[in-house]
Amino acid sequence: MEPELNPYRPGAGLLPPELAGREEHLNHFEQLIIRAKHRTIDRALIISGLRGVGKTALMTRFSQMADQHRWIYITTEGQANDTAAHEVRRRLGAEIQAALVRFSLKARLDDALRHLSALAGQFSLSLGPVTIESKPAATGLLDLDVETLTLAIAKEAQVREAAFAIFVDELQDLDHDMLTALLVAQHKAQQQNLPFYLIGAGLPSLPAILTNAKSYAERLFRYSTVGPLNEQHATEALTVPAEKVGCSYSPDALATILTASGGYPYFLQEYGKAIWDFADEKTFTDLDALAAVEIGREQLDSGFFPSRWLRASDREREYMTTMSVVGAGKPASTTAIAKDMSAAPSKLSPIRQSLIAKGLIYAPERGFVDFSVPGMADYIDRAWIGD
Numbered sequence: 001m002e003p004e005l006n007p008y009r010p011g012a013g014l015l016p017p018e019l020a021g022r023e024e025h026l027n028h029f030e031q032l033i034i035r036a037k038h039r040t041i042d043r044a045l046i047i048s049g050l051r052g053v054g055k056t057a058l059m060t061r062f063s064q065m066a067d068q069h070r071w072i073y074i075t076t077e078g079q080a081n082d083t084a085a086h087e088v089r090r091r092l093g094a095e096i097q098a099a100l101v102r103f104s105l106k107a108r109l110d111d112a113l114r115h116l117s118a119l120a121g122q123f124s125l126s127l128g129p130v131t132i133e134s135k136p137a138a139t140g141l142l143d144l145d146v147e148t149l150t151l152a153i154a155k156e157a158q159v160r161e162a163a164f165a166i167f168v169d170e171l172q173d174l175d176h177d178m179l180t181a182l183l184v185a186q187h188k189a190q191q192q193n194l195p196f197y198l199i200g201a202g203l204p205s206l207p208a209i210l211t212n213a214k215s216y217a218e219r220l221f222r223y224s225t226v227g228p229l230n231e232q233h234a235t236e237a238l239t240v241p242a243e244k245v246g247c248s249y250s251p252d253a254l255a256t257i258l259t260a261s262g263g264y265p266y267f268l269q270e271y272g273k274a275i276w277d278f279a280d281e282k283t284f285t286d287l288d289a290l291a292a293v294e295i296g297r298e299q300l301d302s303g304f305f306p307s308r309w310l311r312a313s314d315r316e317r318e319y320m321t322t323m324s325v326v327g328a329g330k331p332a333s334t335t336a337i338a339k340d341m342s343a344a345p346s347k348l349s350p351i352r353q354s355l356i357a358k359g360l361i362y363a364p365e366r367g368f369v370d371f372s373v374p375g376m377a378d379y380i381d382r383a384w385i386g387d
């Protein structure tokens with residue numbers, strides 16, 4: 001088919017042509033919107049899952065919904081490298097200011113929000129690298145400032161039957177002080193019945209990271225996980241975009257791609273794109289599908305997987321290789337890995353930490369590690385161990 005018309009969109013954070021199987025999550029957010037209209041509140045949302053399952057896509061959809069309902073919101077992303085904390089804060093302050101401007105333009109409320117914007121400006125200044133002469137009202141104590149600012153904005157939003165949301169993707173990587181400050185603010189907002197929501201997405205370790213930061217985090221959020229799509233939803237993810245442009249899958253072709261993808265959204269997009277480009281006829285055959293799986297896998301093996309593998313040092317790769325063998329598709333015990341590598345567990349701990357910091361692996365439970373990307377163990381086997 002014509003590549004220009006290819007509807008599939010493999011890639012990090014790209015909104016798919018059909019956001020399949022996420023009704024439940026969308027309903028949770030819809031609930032918050034409805035509640036905001038009634039000036040009541042609910043718990044905020046945390047989404048966790050492996051890479052490539054569609055967390056960012058979901059967050060993008062949430063922010064679109066927030067936009068339609070005239071919420072005040074900002075979207076941002078945690079960063080694993082040690083971006084100076086003041087830089088994170090300065091950016092947040094600037095983004096909040098920009099969000100207020102957008103909001104006040106839409107709602108034609110310039111005056112009412114001017115003081116909030118000034119507050120956000122002080123926030124970014126007082127915590128930024130610049131020290132200014134005249135002391136601003138912002139205290140420079142992060143918890144307090146974030147709280148003051150978010151609650152003030154939430155109050156303003158509540159009057160307009162909206163809410164204030166901060167969407168943070170890769171929340172597990174947000175600088176610890178900022179995370180704590182946002183959790184404190186979320187806690188205070190709930191106590192005061194104000195519609196401020198921290199909406200976060202991240203790796204499966206995220207819920208534990210939040211609870212470690214503040215034990216009450218458990219009660220602040222509605223936690224949900226995103227994973228591979230079930231057969232019906234994976235089918236929709238493939239067929240709906242094709243049907244919109246008059247194409248369809250033979251049952252065999254569909255089955256082949258569903259099996260190869262394991263229902264993982266990223267893989268569905270990759271194989272969908274490949275079958276579209278490969279097929280000559282409007283009904284995709286099983287032969288098209290078999291070719292697409294081969295092409296798609298080659299794409300994944302030259303992009304999705306190595307982009308992660310190449311981030312690791314030699315020693316870290318050795319660790320991951322052992323992990324893939326020891327785990328055999330399941331989380332691997334850190335003691336078993338150490339044994340296999342004939343090393344003391346304490347010696348391997350820095351390697352493990354560094355892999356976690358790079359987002360390549362995570363700890364699903366104490367004493368175990370797993371890959372943050374589906375199919376990584378198979379890739380290592382295919383590309384680096386072989387037979």
Ligand SMILES: Nc1ncnc2c1ncn2[C@@H]1O[C@H](COP(=O)(O)OP(=O)(O)O)[C@@H](O)[C@H]1O
Pocket residue numbers: 009010011012013014015016017018019020021022049050051052053054055056057058237265266267268269
């Ligand atoms: N519900 C879905 N149905 C179909 N494709 C999806 C869905 N969610 C995401 N995708 C696609 O999967 C890929 C990965 O999505 P992304 O949001 O970047 O995942 P994550 O943030 O979890 O790593 C993108 O190509 C995206 O278009």
Ligand SMILES: [Mg+2]
Pocket residue numbers: 012013052055056057169
């Ligand atoms: Mg993402």
